[in-house]
Amino acid sequence: MLNPDNTFTATVLGLPRIGPNRELKRAIEAYWAGRIDAAALQGLAGGLRATQLLAVHAAGLDSVPVGTFSYYDQMLDTAVLLGALPERVHGIADDLDRYFAAARGTADIAPLEMTKWFDTNYHYLVPELSASTRFALHPDKPLAELEEALALGIPARPVIIGPVTFLKLAKSVDGSELLDRLPDLLPLYERLLGLLAAAGARWVQLDEPVLVTDLTDTELALVRSAYQRLASVAARPDLLVASYFGRLGAALPALADTGIEGLAVDLVSGGDADIAAARRLSGTLLVAGVVDGYNVWRTDPDRALTWPAALAAGGAPVAVSSSCSLLHVPYSLAAEPELEPRLRSWLAFGTEKIAEIRLLATVLHEGQDAVAEQLEIARTAVLDRRSDARLRDTAVRDRLAALDAAAERRAPAAERRRSQRERLDLPPLPTTTIGSYPQTGRIRLARAALRRGEIDRTEYDARMRAEIAEVIALQEEIGLDVLVHGEPERNDMVQYFAEQLEGFAATANGWVQSYGTRCVRPPILFGDVARPAAMTVDWITYAQSLTGKPVKGMLTGPVTILAWSYVRDDQPLAATARQLALAIRDETVDLEAAGTAIIQVDEPALRELLPLRRADQPEYLDWAVTAFRLATSGVADGTQIHTHLCYSEFGEIIGAIAGLDADVTSIEAARSHMEVLGDLNAAGFDLGVGPGVYDIHSPRVPGVREIEEALTRALKVVPAERLWVNPDCGLKTRGTAEVTESLRNLVAAAHALR
Numbered sequence: 001m002l003n004p005d006n007t008f009t010a011t012v013l014g015l016p017r018i019g020p021n022r023e024l025k026r027a028i029e030a031y032w033a034g035r036i037d038a039a040a041l042q043g044l045a046g047g048l049r050a051t052q053l054l055a056v057h058a059a060g061l062d063s064v065p066v067g068t069f070s071y072y073d074q075m076l077d078t079a080v081l082l083g084a085l086p087e088r089v090h091g092i093a094d095d096l097d098r099y100f101a102a103a104r105g106t107a108d109i110a111p112l113e114m115t116k117w118f119d120t121n122y123h124y125l126v127p128e129l130s131a132s133t134r135f136a137l138h139p140d141k142p143l144a145e146l147e148e149a150l151a152l153g154i155p156a157r158p159v160i161i162g163p164v165t166f167l168k169l170a171k172s173v174d175g176s177e178l179l180d181r182l183p184d185l186l187p188l189y190e191r192l193l194g195l196l197a198a199a200g201a202r203w204v205q206l207d208e209p210v211l212v213t214d215l216t217d218t219e220l221a222l223v224r225s226a227y228q229r230l231a232s233v234a235a236r237p238d239l240l241v242a243s244y245f246g247r248l249g250a251a252l253p254a255l256a257d258t259g260i261e262g263l264a265v266d267l268v269s270g271g272d273a274d275i276a277a278a279r280r281l282s283g284t285l286l287v288a289g290v291v292d293g294y295n296v297w298r299t300d301p302d303r304a305l306t307w308p309a310a311l312a313a314g315g316a317p318v319a320v321s322s323s324c325s326l327l328h329v330p331y332s333l334a335a336e337p338e339l340e341p342r343l344r345s346w347l348a349f350g351t352e353k354i355a356e357i358r359l360l361a362t363v364l365h366e367g368q369d370a371v372a373e374q375l376e377i378a379r380t381a382v383l384d385r386r387s388d389a390r391l392r393d394t395a396v397r398d399r400l401a402a403l404d405a406a407a408e409r410r411a412p413a414a415e416r417r418r419s420q421r422e423r424l425d426l427p428p429l430p431t432t433t434i435g436s437y438p439q440t441g442r443i444r445l446a447r448a449a450l451r452r453g454e455i456d457r458t459e460y461d462a463r464m465r466a467e468i469a470e471v472i473a474l475q476e477e478i479g480l481d482v483l484v485h486g487e488p489e490r491n492d493m494v495q496y497f498a499e500q501l502e503g504f505a506a507t508a509n510g511w512v513q514s515y516g517t518r519c520v521r522p523p524i525l526f527g528d529v530a531r532p533a534a535m536t537v538d539w540i541t542y543a544q545s546l547t548g549k550p551v552k553g554m555l556t557g558p559v560t561i562l563a564w565s566y567v568r569d570d571q572p573l574a575a576t577a578r579q580l581a582l583a584i585r586d587e588t589v590d591l592e593a594a595g596t597a598i599i600q601v602d603e604p605a606l607r608e609l610l611p612l613r614r615a616d617q618p619e620y621l622d623w624a625v626t627a628f629r630l631a632t633s634g635v636a637d638g639t640q641i642h643t644h645l646c647y648s649e650f651g652e653i654i655g656a657i658a659g660l661d662a663d664v665t666s667i668e669a670a671r672s673h674m675e676v677l678g679d680l681n682a683a684g685f686d687l688g689v690g691p692g693v694y695d696i697h698s699p700r701v702p703g704v705r706e707i708e709e710a711l712t713r714a715l716k717v718v719p720a721e722r723l724w725v726n727p728d729c730g731l732k733t734r735g736t737a738e739v740t741e742s743l744r745n746l747v748a749a750a751h752a753l754r
Contacts, residue, residue: 002238002261002262002283002284002285002317003238003261004317006202006203006238006261007285007317007319008062008063008155008203008285008319009062009319009320009361009364009365010060010061010062010063010319010320010321010357010358010361011061011062011063011064011065011157011287011319011320011321011357012056012061012065012293012321012322012325012326012353012354012357013065013159013205013207013242013244013264013287013289013293013321013322013323013324013325014065014068014159014207014324014325014326014327015052015056015065015068015069015325015326015327015350016325016326016327016329016331016350016512016513017048017068017069017070017327017513018511018512018513018517018519019048020331020332020335020509021509022511022519023044023048024044024045024048024071024517025517025519027040027041027044027045028041028071028072028516028517029517031096032100038094038096041071041096045069045071046148048069049066049069049145049148049149050148050152053066053149053152053154053156054152054154055351056354057153057154057155059351059354059355059358060354060355060357060358060361061155061354061357061358062155063155063157063203063319064149064154064155064156064157065157065158065159065205065325066145066146066148066149066154066156066157066158066159067141067142067145067146067158067159067160068159068325068327069145071096071099071100072099072100072103072104072125072515072516072517073103073123073124073125073515073516074124074161075124075125075126075127075161075166075169076099076102076103076112076124076125076127077141078127078160078161078166079102079125079127080099080138080141081137081138081139081141081142081160081192082135082136082137082138082166082185082188083134083135083136083137083138084127084128084129084133084135084170085098085099085102086102086112086128088109088110089101089102089109102125103125103516104516104697104698104699105695105698105699105700106699106700107699107700107701108700109700110695110698110700111125111695111697111698112125112126112127112128113125113126113128113171114126114515114697116607116608118209118245118612119245119608119609119610119611119612120245120294120328120608121514121520121522121563121564121605121608122327122328122513122514122515123514123515124169124515126169126170126171127166127169127170127171128170128171128173129167129170129171129172129173129178129181130172130173130174130176131174131176131180131181132174133181135181135184135185135188136188137188137191137192139191139192139195142158142160142192142196143195143196143199145158146158146196146199146200146201147199147200150199150200155202156200156201157201157202157203157204157205157240158196158201158203158204158205158237159204159205159207159242160189160192160204160205160206160207161206161207162206162207162208162241163182163185163186163189163206163226164179164182164208164210164211164219164222164223164226165207165208165209165210165211166185167179167181167182167185168210168213169210179219179222182222182226186226186229186230189206189230190229190230190233190236193230193233193236193237193239194233194235194236196236196237197235197236197237198235201237202237202238203237203238203239203240203261203262204236204237204238204239204240205240205241205242205264206230206239206240206241206242207242207243207244208223208241208242208243209242209243209244209245209324211223211241211243211248211251211255212243212244212245212246212247212248212249212251212266212269212270212612212613213246213612213613214612214613214614215250215251220250220251220254221254223251223254223255224254224255224258227239227241227255227258227259227260228258228259230260231258231259231260232259238261238262238285239259239260239261239262240260240261240262240263240264240285240287241255241260241262241263241264242263242264242287243263243264243265243266244264244266244269244289244293244323244324244325245266245269245294245324245612246266246269246270246611246612246613247266247269247270247271247273247274247613248265248270248273248274248277249273249274249613252265252274252277252278253277256277256280256281260284261284261285262284262285262286262287263278263281263284263285263286263287264287264289264321265278265286265287265288265289266289266323266324267288267289267290267307267323268289268290268291268292268293268294268323269294269323272307272310275307275310275311278311278314278316279310279311279313279314279315279316280314281314281316282314282315282316283316284316285316285317285318285319286308286311286316286317286318286319287318287319287321288307288308288311288318288319288320288321289321289322289323289324290304290305290307290308290320290321290323290360291304291320291321291322291323291348291353291356291357291360292322292323292353293322293323293324293325293326293327293328293329293353294323294324294328294329295329295566295567295569296329296330296347296348296349296524296566297346297347297348297385297566297568297569298345298346298347298348298352298356298378298381298382298385299348299353299356299360299378300378300379300382301356301359301360301363301375301378301379301382302379304360305360305363305364308320308360308364309364312364318364319361320357320360320361320364321357322353322357326350326353326354327512327513328512329349329350329353329512330349330350330507330509330510330511330512330521331349331350331351331511332349332350332351332352333347333348333349333351333352334351335508335509335510336349336507336508336509336510338508339505339507340505342384342388343505343524343526345381345384346381346382346384346385346526347524349510356378359371359374359375359378363375385570386570388527390503390526390527390528391526391527391528391568391570392527392528393502393503393527393528393529393530395530396528396529396530396579396582397528399582400578400579400582403630407630407633407634408626408629408630408633409629409633410629410632410633410635410637410661411637413661413663413686413687415637416637416638416640416663417663419636419637419638420637420638420639420640420663422638423597423638424550424597424598424640426481426482427481427754428720428721428754429711429720429723429724429725429750429753429754430481430482430724430725431479431480431481431482431724431725431726431746431747431750432480432481432482432483432484432552432666432690432724432725432726433475433480433484433726433727433730433731433743434484434600434602434644434666434726434727434728434729434730434731435484435487435493435552435554435600435602435644435730436484436486436487436490436493436730436731436732437471437474437484437486437487437488437731437732437736437739438731438732438733438734438735438736438739439488439732439733440467440488440736442463442467443463443464443467443488446460446463446464447460447491461489464488464489464539465542467486467488468485468486468488468539468542468543468546469546471484471485471486471488472485472486472543472546472547472551473546474740475549475743476547476549478740478743478744478747479747479751480549480743480747481549482549482550482551482552482598483543483547483549483550483551483552484543484551484552484554485539485540485542485543485551485554487554487730487732489539492520492521493556493560493564493602493730494520494522494523494556494560494561494564494565495520495521495522495523496535496556497535497555497556497561498523498525498561498565499523500531500532500533500535501529501530501531501532501535501580501583502527502528502529502530502531502532503525503526503527503528503529503530503579504523504524504525504526504529504565505523505524505526506521506523506524507521507523507524509521510522515697518733520564522564522565522566523565523566524565524566525561525562525565525566525567525568525576526568527568528579529576529579529580529582529583530579530583531582531583531586531587534587534590535587536553536554536555536587536591537587537590537591537594540552540553540554540591540594540596541594541595541596544595544596550597550598551596551598552596552598552599552600552642553588553591553596553598553599553600554600554602555584555587555588555591555599555600555601555602556584556601556602557584557601557602557603557606557627557628557631557643558577558578558580558581558583558584558627558628558630558631559577559603559605559606559609559624559627559628560602560603560604560605560606561580562576562577562580562605562609563605563608563609564605573609573623574623574627577623577624577627578623578626578627578630580627580631581627581628581630581631582630582631584601584631584632585630585631585632585633585634586634588601588631588632588634588635588641589634589635592635592636592639596639597638597639597640598639598640598642599632599635599639599640599641599642600641600642600643600644601628601631601632601641601642601643601662602643602644603628603643603644603645603660604644604645604646604729606624606628606645606653606656606657606660607645607652607653609624610652610653617652621653621655621656621659624656625656625659625660628643628660628662629659629660629661632661632662640663640664641662641663641664642662642663642664642665642666643660643662643664643665643666644665644666644667644729645657645665645666645667645668646667646668646692646728646729654679654680654685657680657685658680658684658685658687661687662687663687663688664687664688664689664690664724665687665688665689665690666689666690666691666692666724666726666728667689667690667691667692667728668692668728668729669691669692669693669710669714669728676691677689677691677713677714677717677718680717680718681717681718686722687722688722688723688724689718689722689723689724690723690724690725690726691710691714691718691723691728692726692727692728692729693707693710693711693714693725693726693727693728693746693749694706694707694710694727694728694742694746695728696727696728696729696730696731696733696734697729697733699734699738701738701741701742701745702742702745702746703745704745704748704749704752705749707725707745707746707749708749708752708753711723711725711749711750711753712753715753725746725749725750726746727742727743727746
């Protein structure tokens with residue numbers, strides 16, 4: 001039963017960990033390179049944690065999440081906590097090196113698979129479990145971080161991924177049903193709760209985001225019994241079960257009367273759907289997620305306050321929170337002084353969201369008069385954004401309205417294949433790469449010099465052309481069949497285009513974690529999208545002038561630009577996707593006119609935006625596929641359209657992959673051992689496919705024999721005339737030496753099988 005003296009009023013569900021200036025990223029990479037030791041890395045990490053905890057507590061949070069820090073990923077941390085690392089890393093004696101080996105592999109050890117965290121652009125590492133996995137509790141990390149926070153006087157709330165989500169997101173390597181292992185896991189969670197209580201924790205947050213997905217009645221019964229058991233632990237902290245990214249639906253009544261003391265509900269994604277059921281939990285602290293933790297728009301205080309007020313009307317105590325962890329938004333607007341002032345006033349990053357939470361909590365518990373001035377500032381900004389003329393471009397809207405269904409169709413695939421075969425004359429098993437090549441030190445130095453004004457655009461472009469010439473020469477020497485220009489001029493595959501499209505703004509320091517030490521700066525899509533001029537044609541034309549082999553035009557697709565940006569929330573995503581598709585369509589037409597024979601329009605985020613509930617998925621897939629086809633159907637049959645998909649569970653969208661109607665689809669398959677090809681084959685997919693034959697997110701170089709074996713597996717389900725040979729993703733983050741050796745082996749394997 002909830003103790004009224006143990007409630008709180010303002011919190012967030014999680015915090016970012018890379019550091020406001022990416023300090024942790026740099027330190028981890030320095031450790032990998034041997035420039036610092038483990039003690040130095042751990043010391044920097046501890047300093048980052050302490051600074052952050054003190055700051056958020058000072059900003060008014062009266063319950064502060066701890067344990068959301070990670071050196072790489074929270075699911076990997078949970079696998080360590082539960083003794084569930086794969087056996088292949090057990091021989092590594094050092095704890096930190098064993099951890100990183102599971103995350104990114106070594107020369108001899110394959111890493112864990114990686115996939116998207118629900119419908120976000122964050123990637124988690126997939127634990128590998130079987131019926132024989134022996135769980136064992138290793139609580140050092142959560143206990144140490146709790147002790148660290150309490151010593152600072154922080155009202156700390158340890159955060160642990162819940163047992164149901166851990167098992168549902170893990171991979172069964174032997175075909176066994178992983179939820180059958182729930183009885184084996186629960187004693188570990190019971191013991192952990194006791195240890196955390198003894199260490200001084202008054203609350204523990206168990207994250208169960210899987211509860212916002214479709215669960216069977218059997219699974220919901222398991223959820224109920226699991227939390228009844230955990231709530232029955234005698235000496236434990238109060239339990240806050242946290243969900244996010246959607247509505248709880250049937251999972252909410254399943255948690256009722258289990259004995260948990262708190263429930264966090266995402267009201268930004270779930271809206272009013274859970275309020276009626278939540279109001280019946282009168283003896284439970286309801287943590288209302290009303291400040292969007294996944295987007296950057298300033299909160300409308302009047303709209304946001306309607307939700308916790310409705311919850312409070314049921315008699316339960318209510319706290320105000322973010323809808324999810326602040327992992328997904330940049331640290332602070334303080335690092336963005338050059339953003340256009342009017343646009344800046346519409347935004348809230350992490351620091352500002354914490355202030356919004358404190359503001360809303362004050363209104364809820366003390367009334368509006370206590371913060372009248374801050375409320376008026378927020379209301380004014382919200383109204384100003386709605387009235388800005390940049391939100392509507394009549395020319396773009398009129399042009400889209402005039403398009404008919406024919407604009408989304410090309411000739412049948414068989415006809416296109418004949419035209420492309422005559423034009424390209426490629427060998428069987430053609431070899432290529434996905435797009436980017438390593439971003440060398442020269443590239444980074446040139447970009448920094450341009451940013452500081454030390455060189456002008458003419459000099460910068462000359463340096464980038466020199467990089468392109470080097471990459472083209474390297475690919476010809478290696479023997480690849482279809483080349484790329486390497487993308488040296490691009491800072492990021494979305495930001496590069498956003499900076500050239502109207503309706504977007506870019507940040508200078510708005511970094512968020514994508515996976516491990518990989519960080520991105522999502523642009524801000526605030527208004528109608530238009531393409532003032534060609535964005536890639538000059539670069540691709542220059543690259544093609546250097547070789548007789550085809551050079552792919554490289555574009556990012558409309559759905560991925562949408563997914564990897566902070567998107568306006570004042571119109572449906574489908575409408576914004578069509579505007580982006582029209583801009584990309586114009587670029588494909590211009591590339592074709594310049595002589596480009598192959599154009600790749602990447603959609604790695606196609607699966608990422610898939611709604612978590614099956615009932616919501618058909619509508620999304622319909623408009624996502626329509627947007628891609630609008631973007632790619634303006635070219636002639638002889639122009640080959642490629643696309644690329646990566647790091648997702650593809651089974652749910654096989655039909656949509658076929659619906660894209662791309663002539664060639666390259667797809668991540670290395671970490672999943674070509675499993676996706678079976679799904680494609682079963683669905684009758686009959687277009688070109690390039691399954692990734694090696695994992696570029698690991699530093700290991702694949703041998704020729706290893707790649708031959710991967711291709712042999714692929715050839716069992718894909719005929720040779722439709723099979724392409726490529727890595728599973730772009731090479732931007734890798735080193736030139738390892739890329740060169742890997743690609744030589746790739747070409748040798750393809751030649752051997754020809």
